[in-house]
Amino acid sequence: MITKPKGTYDVIGNDAQKLERINRLIEYFCDFYNYEYIRTPIFEATDLFHRSVGDETDIVSKETYDFKDRSDRELTLRPEGTAGVVRSFIENKMYGTILPKKLWYNGTMYRYERPGNGRNREFTQFGVEILGSNDPAVDAEIISMPYRLFEELGIKDLNVKINNLGSKEDRENYKVALKKYLEPHLSELCEDCQRRFKTNPLRILDCKVDNNSEILKNVPSILDYQSEESTKRFNKVLEYLEYLDVDYEVDSKIVRGLDYYDYTVFEIVSETDALGGASTIAAGGRYNNLVATLGGPDTPCMGFATGLERVMLAMEDVDKRALDCYIMYVNEEEKIKAITLAQDLRISGVSVDYDTTGRSLKSQFKEADRNNAQILVILNSEDLKRGLITVKDNLTKEETKVDENEIIDYIISR
RNA sequence: GCGGAAUUGGUGAAGUGGUUAACACGCCGGAUUGUGGCUCCGGUAUGCGUGGGUUCGAUCCCCACAUUUCGCCCCA
Secondary structure, rough: OOOOOOOOOOOOOHHHHHHHHEEEEEHHHHHHHEEEEEOOOOOEEEHHHHHHOOOHHHHHOOEEEEEEEEOEEEEEOOOOOOOHHHHHHHHHHHHHOOEEEEEEEEEEEEEEOOOOOOOOEEEEEEEEEEEEEOHHHHHHHHHHHHHHHHHHOOOOOOEEEEEEEOOOHHHHHHHHHHHHHHHHHHHHHHHOHHHHHHHHHHHHOOOOOOOOHOOOOOOHHHHHHHHHHHHHHHHHHHHHHHHHEEEEEEEEOOOOOOOOOOEEEEEEEEEEEEHOOOEEHHHHHHHOOOOOOOOOOOOOOEEEEEHHHHHHOOOOOOOOOOEEEEEEOHHHHHHHHHHHHHHHHHHHOOOOOOOOOOHHHHHHHHHHHHHOOOEEEEOHHHHHOEEEEEEEEEOOEEEEEEHHHHHHHHHOOO
């Protein structure tokens, strides 16, 4: 038997119902928040991710699906959505249109990782990007929108962790101070952190091994190394979040693994058991320099992305949608009536189904209940001869015989 | 990439080096010859992740691989 590739999965059963619900809600939200849909390619030039996400990041250095096509082009399956959107923004000269540009996407991403609970090699991210505004209200919207979406989906124990990375200059100043502080304690840190000290000292902050050590508890905070303007801006973001009733917590150790972030970064966390160790269900931040880095004009931007597989894990099961009508029959004459009546009802906007496996009438009743059918139509040759059809309300169990010519109107009126 | 655990029908699972692989749910059928959801009765894995090996004989022992899962790493 051929099985699915490692790290992929089929969305079936209740997961499929959850995903349908999520996707419907996403469209609804994006419409009301005034975002435009964008779809970009699933593979892009390898270089795009090296220049945006960063050569040195784990995602790019060891998790991408890279390949050459038949003309030896270097291509990569997208490991995240922002790079492609920004590339499209520049390539299609959207910076010349009315700004800000508010875009949303929802698609599969690929990372060659060890699969686990809420972690797959092919996974789905929904994300939005606001390009061309540095207003703190944008930051607040980018955080509050997914927060409200998750609330609407019934996800419990939501919390936003937020931090301010500041400008590149602010970060450089902080890195100097951080290194100065850590230097004497270097031998006390874990191996990974000793390596990070050279490559990316900020990442030591969210190390899980050393997190409880005295050294990291007393580490200088990045928030103390911000310019006045940056701090002022961050406080405004927090103020707006208060107004929007978002439950947040400033955490100066949130750094994120993608190089393009600056100023506001955040994670939305749910402590639901089903998520296990994968409690971050959405994350994002500002990337005011990315458009320029990729060759476009200076354009301040912010966005977030959420992993739908994790959202599904955090959700309660979704009830199957009820079927309006189930039609029952036994002989061929009745069956013909069943399939034609079903078609007429479906065209009239009534959801209908009927048996196609030769079940007994008894089993057809069971099948109707499994489908949570509201109305049962029980066809009977004797009745049909007199132009009548039996309709049973599956809640009240009331049964009536209706004239064949009025059956559709009768069912619609129920 | 590193370390641990698991893998038996549609599902949850018991089980033993040797005839027919428990039990439960589900599903199908019957009692009820065209009105169910209760009850009772019956049916429902030629197979125990895959490939090797040990053995007279393996689902059960050994090895490898795959997949899943937990932790590390990282992240959505």
